[in-house]
Amino acid sequence: MTSGEATNGSPVRPIIELSGVTKVYGMGTAQMTALGGVDLSIYPGEFVAVMGPSGSGKSTCMNILGCLDTPTDGSYRFCGVEVGKLTRNQRALLRRHYLGFVFQGYNLLNRTSALENVELPLVYRGERARRRRQRARDALNTVGLTGWEGHTPGELSGGQQQRVSIARAIITRPVVLLADEPTGNLDSARSVEIMNLLTSFNRDQGITIVMVTHEPDMAQYAKRVVHFKDGLIAVDHTHEEHA
Amino acid sequence: MLANALLLALRELRRNVMRSFLTMLGIIIGVASVIILVTLGGGATKQVTEQISSLGSNLIMVVPGKRMGPGQTSGAAPFKLADAEAIAREVPSLQAVAPAASSGMTAIYANENWSTSVTGSTEEYFTVSNRVIGEGRAFTATEARTGVSVCVIGETVRSKLFGSQNPVGCKIRLKKVSCEVVGLLQSKGQSTMGTDQDDIIVVPLRTFQRRIAGNEDVSIIQVSVKDGVSTDMIKAELGRLMRARRHLSATDDDNFNVMDMKEISTMLSGTTRVLTGLLGAVAAVSLLVGGIGIMNIMLVSVTERTREIGTRLAIGALEWEVLLQFLVEAVVLASFGGLVGITFALAVSFGLATLLKVPFIFNAPIVLVAFLFSGAIGVVFGYFPARKAARLDPIEALRHE
Numbered sequence: 001m002t003s004g005e006a007t008n009g010s011p012v013r014p015i016i017e018l019s020g021v022t023k024v025y026g027m028g029t030a031q032m033t034a035l036g037g038v039d040l041s042i043y044p045g046e047f048v049a050v051m052g053p054s055g056s057g058k059s060t061c062m063n064i065l066g067c068l069d070t071p072t073d074g075s076y077r078f079c080g081v082e083v084g085k086l087t088r089n090q091r092a093l094l095r096r097h098y099l100g101f102v103f104q105g106y107n108l109l110n111r112t113s114a115l116e117n118v119e120l121p122l123v124y125r126g127e128r129a130r131r132r133r134q135r136a137r138d139a140l141n142t143v144g145l146t147g148w149e150g151h152t153p154g155e156l157s158g159g160q161q162q163r164v165s166i167a168r169a170i171i172t173r174p175v176v177l178l179a180d181e182p183t184g185n186l187d188s189a190r191s192v193e194i195m196n197l198l199t200s201f202n203r204d205q206g207i208t209i210v211m212v213t214h215e216p217d218m219a220q221y222a223k224r225v226v227h228f229k230d231g232l233i234a235v236d237h238t239h240e241e242h243a
Numbered sequence: 244m245l246a247n248a249l250l251l252a253l254r255e256l257r258r259n260v261m262r263s264f265l266t267m268l269g270i271i272i273g274v275a276s277v278i279i280l281v282t283l284g285g286g287a288t289k290q291v292t293e294q295i296s297s298l299g300s301n302l303i304m305v306v307p308g309k310r311m312g313p314g315q316t317s318g319a320a321p322f323k324l325a326d327a328e329a330i331a332r333e334v335p336s337l338q339a340v341a342p343a344a345s346s347g348m349t350a351i352y353a354n355e356n357w358s359t360s361v362t363g364s365t366e367e368y369f370t371v372s373n374r375v376i377g378e379g380r381a382f383t384a385t386e387a388r389t390g391v392s393v394c395v396i397g398e399t400v401r402s403k404l405f406g407s408q409n410p411v412g413c414k415i416r417l418k419k420v421s422c423e424v425v426g427l428l429q430s431k432g433q434s435t436m437g438t439d440q441d442d443i444i445v446v447p448l449r450t451f452q453r454r455i456a457g458n459e460d461v462s463i464i465q466v467s468v469k470d471g472v473s474t475d476m477i478k479a480e481l482g483r484l485m486r487a488r489r490h491l492s493a494t495d496d497d498n499f500n501v502m503d504m505k506e507i508s509t510m511l512s513g514t515t516r517v518l519t520g521l522l523g524a525v526a527a528v529s530l531l532v533g534g535i536g537i538m539n540i541m542l543v544s545v546t547e548r549t550r551e552i553g554t555r556l557a558i559g560a561l562e563w564e565v566l567l568q569f570l571v572e573a574v575v576l577a578s579f580g581g582l583v584g585i586t587f588a589l590a591v592s593f594g595l596a597t598l599l600k601v602p603f604i605f606n607a608p609i610v611l612v613a614f615l616f617s618g619a620i621g622v623v624f625g626y627f628p629a630r631k632a633a634r635l636d637p638i639e640a641l642r643h644e
Binding site: 063066068069088089092093094095096097099101103107108109110111120121123124125126168 | 244247258550551553554555556557558559560561562564637638641
């Protein structure tokens with residue numbers, strides 16, 4: 001599977017299609033508009049960096065993209081499915097089968113081995129234990145953690161923990177990987193490692209990646225950078241050298 | 244999914260051994276007390292029934308006094324020997340009639356003395372109360388009628404007064420009466436009510452009345468019915484006779500009481516049942532408290548593991564899957580507590596049964612019920628925390644510190 005850009009004229013449909021998406025929190029005078037009508041299309045194989053100051057709406061947008069939240073108004077179509085009309089459990093199933101998450105704080109289960117952390121999504125998919133173990137081992141291998149399977153998060157460095165969480169995210173071979181400041185807690189050397197990993201998954205496995213980041217250095221790795229400001233997309237820029 | 248939840252629950256339990264144990268303690272105590280009470284209560288009831296049936300199902304007791312409630316009577320005029328004679332004369336189908344009076348006093352032999360209960364009765368006493376003479380003989384009908392100073396003693400009295408000596412032929416002193424021991428009763432052990440049935444001296448009724456008590460009172464008339472005769476019929480007959488002899492008009496209540504062993508057994512087991520019930524209620528309360536403890540700790544656990552729940556939900560866990568996970572955890576906690584409680588209870592009640600000389604009866608249904616009940620407590624008290632976990636907003640949960 002190779003990337004299909006909107007600009008190359010092929011009839012590839014976007015995986016993610018936001019049109020006029022708004023998100024309003026609170027009621028009455030305490031109302032706060034987090035997103036003020038966002039249009040965004042992301043195509044298969046893209047690597048999008050989402051940037052913007054805090055409060056710009058990028059986190060809200062990521063939550064909506066991750067089907068954790070629904071828009072107040074407007075439409076979000078994921079692979080052609082209108083997410084806003086789905087129930088809580090239907091959205092959970094969507095996440096289970098099509099999405100992978102990488103968080104800034106890793107969110108690994110404490111006192112649970114790396115292997116068990118990685119196989120967790122397969123547990124919910126009802127995969128058999130033996131096959132689960134094998135796939136988790138393979139996933140850990142791809143993030144360079146062979147030999148660390150039995151270690152708990154407490155026994156791993158930040159970079160290693162983030163690699164475990166990436167293994168957990170990609171073990172289901174998701175259509176889209178959503179990364180929320182994946183390098184936010186890491187030093188620059190570790191950050192580069194993580195970014196190289198993400199880039200390789202994007203390049204080799206064709207996994208579409210949407211990544212929130214504060215750091216322009218990290219955004220460099222993406223082919224496309226979307227800047228949020230005051231709940232709207234201010235800049236949507238595609239690097240020519242990656243195209 | 245269920246197997247997975249079970250595995251997770253066990254791991255969580257192992258992770259917080261101390262906390263899990265303390266949480267289970269309520270259930271352990273509750274289940275243990277229920278089982279101990281029921282087991283010991285059952286043993287005691289069985290012992291009562293056995294002892295009463297050893298007395299013979301054909302025994303009827305007539306005592307003065309109006310029945311007030313289980314085991315209680317109000318005072319009324321005592322019987323006389325003539326009442327017993329009238330019964331023997333007028334009520335058909337009787338095997339034996341034994342009027343008796345008794346009182347506590349000190350028996351003296353040489354320089355030993357022992358405070359015991361002295362019963363005055365006729366020679367038929369031994370038949371009616373199922374006592375067998377171990378050594379020597381019982382007093383004869385003639386001795387009883389004439390009021391000779393002879394007595395038959397129980398094993399406890401013998402050992403206290405005579406040590407290893409053979410008592411037959413020796414004379415003991417009861418109040419101012421010197422009394423020759425003619426026989427020794429075979430040991431019968433403790434009674435249902437915990438009294439020592441061997442701590443007894445039996446003298447002829449006439450001797451007791453004239454020389455010891457100084458009155459003509461008879462405090463109980465024991466009647467044994469011939470085999471195959473309905474006790475109900477005899478009881479009715481006895482009632483009619485006694486009413487007539489005590490000059491009761493049709494509107495008066497009985498001022499005496501006719502009981503057969505069935506009634507006495509019901510009365511006694513009624514008392515034990517009431518006691519077991521009350522203590523059981525206390526135990527049930529402790530089970531309830533145990534359940535609340537589980538709910539409390541599960542709520543703490545849900546709060547502690549909010550991020551984990553958020554992660555699971557983000558990864559694609561469905562509401563019911565999270566609910567199941569926490570519910571199974573609560574149920575495992577509760578039923579494990581139940582198991583520990585059952586084991587503990589069986590050990591304790593076996594020990595206590597041996598100590599109290601009560602038969603140990605393994606009551607399988609109550610053990611099963613206790614186990615299922617503890618599981619049910621897990622479901623009931625685990626549901627609310629589990630639902631709380633399942634309904635968490637994944638975004639909020641992931642952000643939770």
